[in-house]
Amino acid sequence: MRKAKRTLHPSLSIHAAPSDVFMNFEAFLSNTETRVHSHPWGQVQLISGGILEMDVQGTRFLAPPHLAIWVPPGVMHCSFNRRPLEYCSLNIAIPLTGEFPSQTSLIKVTPIVQAIVEDFRHRAINVAETEADKRLVQVMLDQLATRESQRHFLPTSDHKYLAPILAAVEEAPTDNTSLKEWADRVHTTERTLARYCQAELGMSFTEWRLRVRYLYSMELLRKGQTVKEVALTLGYNQASPFIAMFKKYSGLTPEQYKNRLTAPV
Numbered sequence: 001m002r003k004a005k006r007t008l009h010p011s012l013s014i015h016a017a018p019s020d021v022f023m024n025f026e027a028f029l030s031n032t033e034t035r036v037h038s039h040p041w042g043q044v045q046l047i048s049g050g051i052l053e054m055d056v057q058g059t060r061f062l063a064p065p066h067l068a069i070w071v072p073p074g075v076m077h078c079s080f081n082r083r084p085l086e087y088c089s090l091n092i093a094i095p096l097t098g099e100f101p102s103q104t105s106l107i108k109v110t111p112i113v114q115a116i117v118e119d120f121r122h123r124a125i126n127v128a129e130t131e132a133d134k135r136l137v138q139v140m141l142d143q144l145a146t147r148e149s150q151r152h153f154l155p156t157s158d159h160k161y162l163a164p165i166l167a168a169v170e171e172a173p174t175d176n177t178s179l180k181e182w183a184d185r186v187h188t189t190e191r192t193l194a195r196y197c198q199a200e201l202g203m204s205f206t207e208w209r210l211r212v213r214y215l216y217s218m219e220l221l222r223k224g225q226t227v228k229e230v231a232l233t234l235g236y237n238q239a240s241p242f243i244a245m246f247k248k249y250s251g252l253t254p255e256q257y258k259n260r261l262t263a264p265v
Helices: 111-122 131-144 162-171 179-185 190-201 205-222 227-233 239-250 254-262
Strands: 021-028 042-048 052-056 059-063 067-071 077-081 085-092 105-108
Touching (some): 021 111, 052 067, 059 067, 085 131, 111 131, 162 190, 179 190, 179 205, 190 205, 205 227, 205 239, 227 254
Antiparallel strands (some): 021 085, 042 067, 042 085, 052 077, 067 105
């Protein structure tokens, strides 16, 4: 995916946490980039509508809306989003982070967490003051504080064979070049490429490309294409297998995803 001109997001001047748990809500424009920074608290980064890319000490993390990025205290990071998105950071004091992963990870966003975040966003609440809101914050922490996380949704590799292939697929998600054809282009064998995919990416080439197409389908749905149009664009003969693929990753049908994009805030 070719990078457009980026807008540098202004730094947030928070020198002291206002509470053990506080939230920051923002609406990021397309091609917004944050400076490299860290926090003395843990941070769960949640988004709605787009895809958040984050660089953490040279490793890329990519999170669609059904996943949040957990950044432990003191870890240097910066982020970038290609499309507009609604952003929320849930900032958590160190004593409350014991049940979170020890390294930067992707955490599943449950419908309960999403509903609470949207409720707080709607009511412009950054710090819970009432007992009822404090209970909601505790529910969010209970839902998010899990060891059941994943390291990457769309891993990358600098391997001499894989790097040009992965870049080309991200640039053209609907390209149907087979692994054998790619092997011929980079002067190796299909079996060798398949082995490197498992070793470097932790998954098959087919699975990796399917994830690229899932992310691309979100962009097409945001642009207003119908579910059937997106399915045909991705090469499906009918909508049902596309719907199954989309739900496998997001937990939502494409139509439910479109409805959330247009739901009033």
